[in-house]
Amino acid sequence: MIQHHPDNNMLLEYASGSLNWAHSLVVSAHLQLCPKCAAQIKLLNRIGGALLETVEPVPASKQDDETGQAFARLMDRIDTVSDQPEETPAERVVATVEKPFVSRDPVFSSLPPVVTKLMHGNPVLKWRRLSKGLREARLKTGQSSHEVAFHRIAPGNVVAEHDHRGKEITMVLYGSFSDADGIYSRGDFLVREPGEVHCPTATQDQECLCFSVVEAPVALTGFLGKLVNPFLSIKPQ
Template structure:
């Protein structure tokens, strides 16, 4: 069961199209797994539609949310057969290829939400690198240049080094669970860490944990090693 959700302000920003691209990506993934937030989004969209119908037409400049929708539309065109443009046989072939691709993929990605499936289709080879004994990271190419978007994979029972945050970090659990001093986070849970907040995630003992993370600034390790390593940490907008 999902216990941690985006707050009302973030949901409203997402519904209005004013939330930045990278944060919208994680909110979208959460909504696709969370019936509670999906219902809230339906309500917000209904209210927005009513207000829009009652307002005067205005020509607006493209927003970051417009870029997000264009990117998602492009990924959709690349990965899914269009019923209007393809014959039945072509759709079946595409579906078979999709099933084959999923079958060959790491099982930890078997039940990710559709928006993450699209990310995987544009990042078919994940560039995993080991950050510590129990932690691996794969930075993703997403077509934006403000935030770093990445998968983080924590081995069963492993602890991530305690760290502070120099910028906002949004994390969603895609598989397994982890805990920190503030609580336990399982599949679908949505976590926001603000600058100055310190935590040390620890995966459950019997299962790996996979997270989708968006950061706007590099984390800062605490303690002695942090003083040595922090100057070399950086993010790579994707």
């Protein structure tokens, strides 16, 4: 059972469309596994719709009119593209180089639909070892402000204690881990703010896969951190 959820402010930002795209990815994945939060989003959407019905209509400005014309031109371009001749065999090969993500690995056996869709653009994961028992695979998402990645923790592994230099949002996709504040299992949603320190530990019987979004690289604590931190960076893709 999911125990940890996005707070009400984050859900409200998501429902209103003001939450940044990278954070919205993780919230979407959580909503697809959490009936409680999904019901809350539906309620917020209904409230928002009801409020819009009470707003007095405002005459369109010149800027709004220009925006409408730009949208119309865009739709015309889309229609024009659909009338273009069929692509050549060579062009078709280039377009299909990136095949849909397929894996027999059990940690990827039951991904939320939004993560599965994201994997279509990341059919080959490039894992790099961050420490003993911890690996990371960065994901291409088409945005430049946050790093989106999978983090895979080996069974029983203790991740080095680290601080956060920017907001980090993590959702568990497989297995579970714990830290000083609790236990996090599939679907659980965890936000760490700058200055917060934790030391995640995977359960002994299975590995843990997390879906994470970070604004800035973490900072390892202690003597090891002094050696490693200058080389840590995020790389949005």
